[in-house]
Amino acid sequence: MRRSAKCQVDKVLRATLSVCVLVGLILPVAAQQPVVSDPQNARDRLYGEIQAEFEAVSRQRSLLKKVIRFVRPSVVHVESRKSADRTGLDRDVAEAGAGVIIKRRNSFYVLTNWHVIRNSAKSDIVVALADGRRLQPTRIEKDEITDIAVMRIAAARLVSAPLGDSQAAEIGDFVLAFGSPFGLSHSVTFGIISAKNRRDLTLGSEVELQDFLQTDAAINPGNSGGPLLNLRGEVIGINTAIASSSGGSEGIGFAIPLRLANEVAEQLIDHGNVTRAFLGVHLDSSYDRDAAREVGLLSPGGARVKLVTENSAAANAELRPDDVIIQFDGVKIEDDNHLINQVKLTPVDASVEVVVLRNARRMVIQVQMGTRDE
Incomplete structure (x- = not known):
């Protein structure tokens, strides 16, 4: 009885191993077969x-x-x-x-x-x-x-x-x-x-x-x-x-x-x-790239004050001749025309922060804008 049972177990194991070997051989072959795509499905x-x-x-x-x-x-x-x-x-x-x-x-x-x-x-x-x-x-x-x-x-x-x-x-x-x-x-x-x-x-x-x-x-x-x-x-x-x-x-x-x-x-x-805002400065047209370097600017820009009009917004804020205006109301000034443009764009009676270079020192000046008739 024991011998017969053992023989049956051996047969089952051999059959199982045979199936596993066959599956192991078949699966790689199946994996290597090309997949045929359906053109209609892709579309x-x-x-x-x-x-x-x-x-x-x-x-x-x-x-x-x-x-x-x-x-x-x-x-x-x-x-x-x-x-x-x-x-x-x-x-x-x-x-x-x-x-x-x-x-x-x-x-x-x-x-x-x-x-x-x-x-x-x-x-x-x-x-x-x-x-x-x-x-x-x-x-x-x-x-x-x-x-x-x-x-x-x-x-x-x-x-x-x-x-x-x-x-x-x-x-x-x-x-x-x-x-x-x-x-x-x-x-x-x-x-x-x-x-x-x-x-x-x-x-x-x-x-x-x-x-x-x-x-x-x-x-x-x-x-x-x-x-x-x-x-x-x-x-x-x-x-x-x-x-x-x-x-x-x-x-x-x-x-x-x-x-x-x-x-x-x-x-x-x-x-x-x-009615447009009036700053009250006359600008120095001789101010150029070389002059910008002389006052300490690494790149050309700004507008240099030549004269300050009496009783103007600039005079009241104590802007001075030779001040170089490098920023006006948060805008970096490129040249004379740029400053003139920015002043004209400013609302009358606005309070504006002006950044100047004075004797190579950077200064922030608050200017209360006015009008030409004031």
Whole structure:
């Protein structure tokens, strides 16, 4: 009985080992066989991925569409007839531009560029709303230095646009540009902010005070005066000019930042003119790269004071001749024109921190800005 049982156990073990050996031989062979993929399954997977990514893109596009629908009622098309007198010929020219409706002191105004309506009487200007209504302005005020104008309009159901913070805008932020390129009203383009604080530009525009936002959103003739918007649906700039060799968009457009445009607009609406801050210094035009090294600057920059006007903001703050102003209100000063620009951009009566080099020593001086008439 024991011998027979042992034989049976041995047979079972041998059979088990044989199976294990066979499995061990078979599995590697099976693992090395090529896997045949189903082309249809691969296409189905790819199609599914496309749909998922499309949904993500659609959500982004949905935001753009909502912003456009939200802002469109506040954007206007501006038509004007003006006398083209530069050639000495007495002839009328029809021009088109854009603008955006803002609200101040319970009245509605169109904020636009002065060059859009320059040389036009109120009776020669038409403001076309998105709903098709056509209005004429009852009051026009302008500031040629910044190329900003405001036109008062009166009608029922006017919608003003929300105003954003252009200082908070950053390079790379998405933006929308509204306007009337080539007379095509209420057109919109999409892009980013390419740069900030652009100045000293020769763009065929007579804008003396420049502090532009640069954008690659397509801007063409007729976009002037239209709003530049962030994706919150807020106005952060007024489209003003392009850099172009062809006369059309080449991806380099410029907008007046809203901080400047709105400050000018408020003064125009409230007073009919713009009062600008006055520092009260005469600058030394002989100050150059070599002079900058002599005062201890490692790189060229700053503006050197030549004279200080009596009873001015600079005099009250005890700025002195030969002080080199290297920073004004947190902005590093590059040269004389840069300082002049920054002073003009400063609100009247603002308290400004000015950093100067005096006898090679760095000093921080608080300046209470004033006006030229003070």
